[in-house]
Amino acid sequence: MIGDIMHILIIEDDLKIRRELDTMLVSNGYKVSVINDFINIKDKLKEITWNLILLDINLPNIDGFSLAKMIRSISDIPIIFVTSRSSDEDELKSIITGGNDFITKPYNKLILLEKIKRALNKNKSNKELFLYKGVTLDVFNSTLKYNDLEMELTRNEFRILYYFFLNKDKVLSKEELIEHLWNDKYYLDESILLVNINRLRKKIASIGLTDFIKTVRGKGYRL
Numbered sequence: 001m002i003g004d005i006m007h008i009l010i011i012e013d014d015l016k017i018r019r020e021l022d023t024m025l026v027s028n029g030y031k032v033s034v035i036n037d038f039i040n041i042k043d044k045l046k047e048i049t050w051n052l053i054l055l056d057i058n059l060p061n062i063d064g065f066s067l068a069k070m071i072r073s074i075s076d077i078p079i080i081f082v083t084s085r086s087s088d089e090d091e092l093k094s095i096i097t098g099g100n101d102f103i104t105k106p107y108n109k110l111i112l113l114e115k116i117k118r119a120l121n122k123n124k125s126n127k128e129l130f131l132y133k134g135v136t137l138d139v140f141n142s143t144l145k146y147n148d149l150e151m152e153l154t155r156n157e158f159r160i161l162y163y164f165f166l167n168k169d170k171v172l173s174k175e176e177l178i179e180h181l182w183n184d185k186y187y188l189d190e191s192i193l194l195v196n197i198n199r200l201r202k203k204i205a206s207i208g209l210t211d212f213i214k215t216v217r218g219k220g221y222r223l
Contacts, residue, residue, distance in 0.1 A: 006120055007031040009050040011067065012082065013038060013059050017105070021054060021082070024109055030116075041067065048075040052120055055099070057083040057090065065097045072098030078119035082107060130165040132223060135209065137165050149207035156181075157200050164213065164223050173220040197221065 008030050012018045018034055025032045035044060038060040045067070053071065057064035068079050078100045083090070086104040094102045100122075101115045130137040136145040142158045143150050153161065163180055164172070174190050182192070201213055214222050 005029065005031045006051040007033065007049070008116070009053045010034045011041075011053060011059065011064070012056045014056070017082075024113070025116075028113060038062070042070055045071060046074070048077050050077060052078045052080065052116060054080050054082050054116075057081060057085050057094075065093055068094070068097040068099055078122070080112075080115055080119060082112070130162075132165060132168050133212075135212065137161055144204060144207070144209075146204075146207045146209055151203070151207055156196065157203065160196060160200055164221075168223050171216045171219050171222045177220065 008025055010018055010021050010025075010032060012021065012034075015036075018036070022032050022034060033050065035041060037044075041059075041062060048071070055064045055068060059067070064081060064083070068081075071077065071079060079098060080101045080103065081094045081099050082103055082105065084105045091102045100119050103112055103115060128139040130139065134146060137143075138145065139162070142153045142155075144153055144161065145151075159181055160177075163177070174193055178190070178193055181196075197213060204212060212223060216222055
């Protein structure tokens, strides 16, 4: 994604329809990528970098349902099926395999654009919830939930956890945490960070999170 421009991937084997979708999306302010080589398509989708996928059902080498199921196993990116198959069974299967919406060909352009807009807006609002290892951080309500237990967070506690969730696969150095949380990595004592981390650990232990924030010896902290 570049700036606020939404990036949409088209997975459609019909060249005419693919070009039509591409032109329509670009003219409405979207950035577009297309897949035109359907050999080893799963490998091309291991890194999800788009904001939404338009997906056909009838594809060479693989059907769209199987592809949607694979995509959903690694990402919550919105998927809209755009297909000539219009049975109730097909629509139900699109939902079961992870599709967010379904439109049949020939499609109404205005309706498709509205479906895309709604899917993108809904997915954006869902980003207010961060989920990691069964723990949910609610950005809007500043709460932490685990195993049906929920607790409110102070402003400082939330800022610490929010930064950890944003960097959940990364070891965060003490210097980086101090600079991000207090905008000062030169004059604050590391003991300030230690006190805050220990206080937060003690608090979240009350809902069963006894080893959620880990110390990485000589390097910093990580979830």
